[in-house]
Amino acid sequence: MVIIKRILATIWKTWFFLVFSSSFLVLYPFFYFTIKFQRLETAFKIKRIWTRCIAYGSGIIPILIYKSKSKKMPQPCVFVGNHTSYLDIVLSTLYIDHLALYMAKAELIKAPLFKIFFQGMDIPVNRKSRIDSHRAFIKAGQEIDKGRSMIIYPEGTISEVGKLKPFKNGPFKLAIDKQVPIVPIVNLNNWQLLQNGGYFKSNGRPGFAKTVILEPIATKGLTDDNVNALREKVYNLINDTLTTYYGTEN
Numbered sequence: 001m002v003i004i005k006r007i008l009a010t011i012w013k014t015w016f017f018l019v020f021s022s023s024f025l026v027l028y029p030f031f032y033f034t035i036k037f038q039r040l041e042t043a044f045k046i047k048r049i050w051t052r053c054i055a056y057g058s059g060i061i062p063i064l065i066y067k068s069k070s071k072k073m074p075q076p077c078v079f080v081g082n083h084t085s086y087l088d089i090v091l092s093t094l095y096i097d098h099l100a101l102y103m104a105k106a107e108l109i110k111a112p113l114f115k116i117f118f119q120g121m122d123i124p125v126n127r128k129s130r131i132d133s134h135r136a137f138i139k140a141g142q143e144i145d146k147g148r149s150m151i152i153y154p155e156g157t158i159s160e161v162g163k164l165k166p167f168k169n170g171p172f173k174l175a176i177d178k179q180v181p182i183v184p185i186v187n188l189n190n191w192q193l194l195q196n197g198g199y200f201k202s203n204g205r206p207g208f209a210k211t212v213i214l215e216p217i218a219t220k221g222l223t224d225d226n227v228n229a230l231r232e233k234v235y236n237l238i239n240d241t242l243t244t245y246y247g248t249e250n
Contacts, residue, residue: 006200013204016058016194020090023053024113035120040148041099043121048093055091059206060193062094067241068215073097073183076149077216078175081185082238083153084162087194087209088187092151095185095213100149103140106132127156137174144178154231158196162189164239172231176222184234186212186241212241 027050034043055062073079075098081088089102102117106124118124123139126132140150152174154167175182188210195202214237222230 009202009204010200012058012206013194013199013202016054016204019057020054021113023050023057027053028116031116035116038120040101040121044093044096044099051090051093055209060087060091061208062091063208063210064095065210065212068183068213071097071213073149074181074216076144076147076178077181077183078144078171079149079151079183079185080154080171080234081151082164082187082242083155083158084160084187084191085158085194085196087190088153091187091190091209091211092185095211096149096151098149100151101140101143103136103150103152123150133170137170140174141178144174144180149180150174154234160191160196160202162191162242164235164242167231167235169227169231172234173224173227176219176224176227176230179220179222181216181218182230182234183216184214184237186214186238186245188212188242188245210245212245214238214241 027046030046031043034040034046054060073096079092079096079100081092089104092100102122103125104118104122106126123136123143125136140152144150150171152171154171155165156168157165159165172182189207190209190211192203192205193207193209194204217230217234219226219230
């Protein structure tokens with residue numbers, strides 16, 4: 001039974017990546033010209049189209065659960081989510097209603113399908129270099145000054161089984177420095193649909209991808225002395241939400 005499950009997961013993941021890459025190739029000219037001429041709002045809208053192509057083409061049905069009073073997100077803001085799967089990134093365009101840039105590991109620059117985004121849109125971070133990380137956060141602050149939001153995964157890595165890992169301070173200090181709201185995002189079960197790990201050893205299947213959007217947290221009046229408290233508050237909110245929803249049918 002386990003062997004059959006792994007075979008089916010491998011077949012589905014192969015199909016997923018075929019849908020992912022083929023839809024990207026179709027949309028590539030649009031990404032190229034909008035990013036080249038800095039029409040980033042348009043590029044982000046095309047990302048949203050790409051998301052729908054990937055999701056529905058591979059049998060993934062996004063379910064957005066809003067705990068916020070409004071579906072309209074504050075602009076600019078810092079979106080902070082738990083990181084359990086590459087689906088977290090793919091599906092994020094569906095709840096972000098305005099231009100948001102991604103801060104992600106610099107290794108993605110080497111990936112042919114992602115390189116174009118980091119050449120003129122998103123922000124790569126070399127976490128092994130403090131200087132490079134500092135420069136990346138300065139760049140993120142400059143983008144926020146332009147009215148553009150950021151989406152950052154404070155765990156710094158993917159949790160392969162959905163267990164929340166400790167948060168880093170970066171996104172919380174950024175939000176406080178710029179006095180913009182934090183929007184906590186909870187990815188409930190993406191890891192069960194597209195699990196990070198060995199290609200032949202990890203989960204992969206179609207299904208309902210559930211995301212919870214929590215109430216934005218204001219940072220007006222907060223200072224660097226409040227960074228740790230804000231980090232812990234967001235961590236607890238996300239962890240409590242995971243605990244509340246854990247075990248629901250996926």
